[in-house]
Amino acid sequence: MQAGSRSFLPSQIALNIILLFFAALTILPFLYIFSTSLLSDVNSLGNAVYIVPVEFHIENYLTGWNYIHMGPAYLNSFYVAIVSGILHIAITTAAAFPLARHRFPGSSLIKFAFLGTLFIPSQVILIPTLVILKGIGLMGNLWGVILTALCDAFAIFVFVGFFRGIPRELEESAKMDGCSDIRILLSIYLPLSLAAIATIALFHFLGVWNDVVLPALVLSVAGTLDKLTLAPLMTMFINVGGIPITHFAPPRPNVKSAAIIMNIVPILVLYGFLQRFFREGITLGALKG
DSSP: OHHHHHHHHHHHHHHHHHHHHHHHHHHHHHHHHHHHHTSOHHHHTSSOOOSSOOOOOTHHHHHHHHHTTHHHHHHHHHHHHHHHHHHHHHHHHHHHHHHHHOOOTTHHHHHHHHHHHTTSOTTTTHHHHHHHHHHTTOTTSHHHHHHTTSOOHHHHHHHHHHHHTSOHHHHHHHHHTTOOHHHHIIIIIHHHTHHHHHHHHHHHHHHHHTOOHHHHHHHGGGSSGGGSOHHHHHHHHHTTTSSTTOOOOOOOHHHHHHHHHHHHHHHHHHHHHHHHHHHHHHHHHHHHO
């Protein structure tokens, strides 16, 4: 027992050192940005690198907020993320339920069709998507961004895997009580799949919140920054001078960093609320695989 413990201790220490190293690689950039966001104008323009805050100029956050009028972009991003997220969960769970629990003519073909979309790069369908949105009059409209984010084959296959793991006896018992398929989905499958829903909701929020290209192309035709979501507006803000729609003076590094921190705060808050379900979803997904 003692010999085993002695051999185990060095390996455990080595593993912890490796994990701490990769954790530092992940955390240090965030600490650098946070420390820079609190610097004065003079120190932020210097060559020094600060990991721990040495100054506390909170006004940089107010300056960054007002610099590009982040308020409308925040509201637009939340509107797109929340509305598309609710519709996305509704559509993907409704599509996954019959594929997971029922066999019908053409079900295998539908599965392969969904699977095939995973191999198509988003850049390939970008131009056709813009043409369709223009044809139905949604260019310059937030609903043009929402509609393009509603269906996701990856989310469908995740829900299919979770639904197949639910005992069929629950469904059969509900049918004996006269429940319809919709009632079974809403009353049994969705409550038992909260981990999957939270995981997909988090991935969807991250994708929509950080999407730059499509919202920039769809919403910039409106000719005003108030129509943009936060990601393309932040891209213009950080790379100011290269996009004709912007007319700002180049921002200082401390103001840029403050705006970046304000951009990632909603993601951190959402993950804080969903991390328990997220960990459970990843664990169950690994076990089912």
